[in-house]
Amino acid sequence: MAAGNITAGNTTPLARFSARTRLRALQADILELILERDLGPGDPLPTENELTAALGVGRNTLRESLKALQAVGVIEIRHGFGMFVAPSNFDALTDGLTFRARMSLRRHGEEAIKLVEVRQALESGLVGAAMDRITAEQLAGMEESVHRMEALAAAGESFIEADAEFHRRLFEPLNNELLISLMDVFWEVYRRIHLELGGPFAVDLHETAALHRRIYEAVASADKALAAERLSGHFDGIRSVIVQATG
The missing domain is CATH 1.10.10.10 (Winged helix-like DNA-binding domain superfamily/Winged helix DNA-binding domain)
Incomplete structure (x- = not known):
C-alpha cells in the first residue's frame, strides 16, 4: 500500500x-x-x-x-x-458496560472497580437528599427489602436482586428516572460479573444483610452522615470482592 x-x-x-x-x-x-x-x-x-x-x-x-x-x-x-x-433506553449502555466489566475481570477487574467507585460516589452523595424526602411508606419498603435479605441469608442464598431493590427504594424519593436507570445498569453489570466468576461471591451473606439493616437504621434515624458512611462501606465490600476474585 x-x-x-x-x-x-x-x-x-x-x-x-x-x-x-x-x-x-x-x-x-x-x-x-x-x-x-x-x-x-x-x-x-x-x-x-x-x-x-x-x-x-x-x-x-x-x-x-x-x-x-x-x-x-x-x-x-x-x-x-x-x-x-427512541424512548429512554439504557440497553446499549448496559451492554457496553457489562462487556467492559466482564473483560476487565481478565485484567485485574480495573474497569469493574471504577464502575463501583462511580456508583459509590453517586449514592453516598445523594443519600442525604433522598432522606429529606423519604416517606414512612418508603421507609417500610426499605425494611421489607432488609427482611428479604435476612431471610435469604439465613437460607444460605445469594440476594443480588433484593439488594438492588433496597437501593432503588432508598433513592425512589428523588423521583429521578436517570439515577434509577443507572442503578439498574450497575446491578445488571454486577449480576453478570457474579455469573462470570462462576458462582456466589466470597461474601458473608449474614454480614451483608446486617450492613443493609444498619443503613436502613441510619436512614430511619435521619442521620445523614452515618447513612453515607455505611453506604460507602457497602461499596468498599463490593470492591474488595472484585479485587479478591480477580487476584
Missing part, C-alpha cells in the same frame, strides 16, 4: 478514516435536526427522502448513520412504519 494512503504511524487507510469521520458528522447532524424540530420520544422522524434532501447525503450513507444511532438507542426503526425518536 502506498505511503500516501495511510496515516503516519497508523495502518488505517485515510479513505476509511475519512468515511468514519463523515458518518460521525452526519450522525451529529441528525441529532441536531431532532433537537431543532423539538422532537420527543415516540415522535416520528422525517422520511428518508426528506432527510437526504435536508442533509444533502445519499440514501445508503443516511441508512448507515441511522443504523448506528439505532444501535446506541437514539432512534427506533420500525419496518413498515417509519423511524421514531
